[in-house]
Amino acid sequence: MNRNLIKSALAIVATAGFTLTANAQAPSCDNITWNAQALEQLPTAPDHCLEVVERSGAWYAKMRAQVVRQGPASTTIRFQNSDGSWSDAERLHPPRGMTAEIDGREVRIADMGAGQEVNIYALSDEYFSVPAQVAAAAPASAPTTTEAAPAYEPEPEPEPAMLPKTAGNANWLALIGIMLLVLSAGLYIRRQF
């Protein structure tokens, strides 16, 4: 599964304010070669590559994921495909306490809400290789752009206004049932005398 990829990629950055470098000789999703490790962990990785970006001399394949739902020990996500559509949902088991940095804040993966989107950056040396001519041309300083992931605020739970009411209606069934039995018995006995 792809959780290792997600784990390390998120550990790298899943952040707003990630400064990227656009380079004239930048490789694209079409000419990078995903390695066996990446394809084993995420066979559909090539379909999810949105662009290849450079940061501090390293290339990253950018992917975008959306949280579909949270389970007690799992996070179900789906990836955006390069054609803009979304992949089938996949269930991940992020390690306990694993976080992503969003808008400078550490957010636990488990606390992300349904619909929350994050950018994921897979590191070239670890998951794919770039064409030789591109690798030879060292990334140079160039105009920078800022990638912004949507801000995420976990939906706050309202403070309780009252202590919960903790009694069901089942007791009424028993009470009325007993009363009817007593009534029936009373009517019957009364008729005997």
Place this chain on the structure above:
Amino acid sequence: MRKPTLLETITFGLGLTLLAAFFQLRAGQEDQRQAGVQAFLAANPAHLAGKPGGDASFLSVPVGIPDQSLWSHQRIEEYSKSLLAGGEAPLAVLSIDRLAIEVPVYNGADEHNLNRGVARVRGTAKVEDVGNLGIAGHRDGFFRPLKDIGHGDLIELKTPHSVIRYRVVSIEVVDPDDVGVLAPTDTRTLTLVTCFPFYFVGDAPQRYVVKAVAQQILAT
């Protein structure tokens, strides 16, 4: 002896039916409690570590959890879900050995959750977070044994990643609007809430509040 009249027969039959429905409801809640505990353990097999073959003898679960050591995460989750027959999975399992309480903890104290277990009160700390975690349960159901709880009793909370042991430090009866008992705390606190008096037909006028503080946290 005269034969019973139609009215007597009807009232007798209706009374019996209502009593049968009551006992069936109660039995259903017990089934759901067991399913909830099993579902939690199935989703968090680390709690069964060291118990090969899923020997759940320390729990009041009638059927042992199968050995999942070779199972995939997905299979474990699917198995866990199958035990619940719909509905959200429990966040934790709360146990008080002395009172023979062992019950799944769901998120949100609504009627559905309170009928199948006990429930975390929304707006209070999460089960693994530091703070004041409020848990509510039916006084005529899973939390009825709380009437016998005492200072110093141990409460255990199995969460997905840990086992937290709390010790009871206070017991009080408050009004329903006294939400101060659920106010945030800097320490890991557990607040159990149920209605009071324990034996009362209808909406009980007060709330029985048991406070406990964490003594020990064991990672699983």
